[in-house]
Amino acid sequence: DAKTTQPPSMDCAEGRAANLPCNHSTISGNEYVYWYRQIHSQGPQYIIHGLKNNETNEMASLIITEDRKSSTLILPHATLRDTAVYYCIVRVASWDTGNQFYFGTGTSLTVIP
Amino acid sequence: DSGVTQTPKHLITATGQRVTLRCSPRSGDLSVYWYQQSLDQGLQFLIQYYNGEERAKGNILERFSAQQFPDLHSELNLSSLELGDSALYFCASSVGPLYLETQYFGPGTRLLVL
Numbered sequence: 209d210a211k212t213t214q215p216p217s218m219d220c221a222e223g224r225a226a227n228l229p230c231n232h233s234t235i236s237g238n239e240y241v242y243w244y245r246q247i248h249s250q251g252p253q254y255i256i257h258g259l260k261n262n263e264t265n266e267m268a269s270l271i272i273t274e275d276r277k278s279s280t281l282i283l284p285h286a287t288l289r290d291t292a293v294y295y296c297i298v299r300v301a302s303w304d305t306g307n308q309f310y311f312g313t314g315t316s317l318t319v320i321p
Numbered sequence: 322d323s324g325v326t327q328t329p330k331h332l333i334t335a336t337g338q339r340v341t342l343r344c345s346p347r348s349g350d351l352s353v354y355w356y357q358q359s360l361d362q363g364l365q366f367l368i369q370y371y372n373g374e375e376r377a378k379g380n381i382l383e384r385f386s387a388q389q390f391p392d393l394h395s396e397l398n399l400s401s402l403e404l405g406d407s408a409l410y411f412c413a414s415s416v417g418p419l420y421l422e423t424q425y426f427g428p429g430t431r432l433l434v435l
Binding site: 242246249250251252253254257295309310311312313 | 323325363364366409411413423424425426427428429431
């Protein structure tokens, strides 16, 4: 699976949009981009995933560049409860390897009041 | 609440002992995954079961084993425990074995080996 690079930490003011970048320059055509977050030792929580097109759900938006070498997770109106470690994962699922996720070190987002 | 349950929530034991962690997947999910999260190594994939069969193996030690039962719950057995096995152990589940499988994580079991 392609590796991802994320900044180790970021701050965001409460109520503002949080934009979390992720580089995945070696991504291949059949690899999806997933975002999970982990709030203080709780189980990781699924946020969103995409392949080529931008995606939006009730939690966040995912913007994937046209060359797919990077993506940005956007939390439109960050709240204190969004303080967490955010993991960007690039994953291809195959019958040979099952569905493993490599979580990496993620970005620790702190939402500031 | 993800719908995945794990027991126990906390476990304290001594070196050399054996423990069993239990996981019940979300209703309808056939895949179960086990992860270990320690302070120095982040979240590490251990093993995946799909409908009772081992599907994928990650960084699982030989002292560790897992199984998935006909009712789809899974158990992770850790034996000959060492201090370094102290960690959070997460179980996750998904509908199928792969493809667009979102994994839903349980609350974890915190293991402390003294």
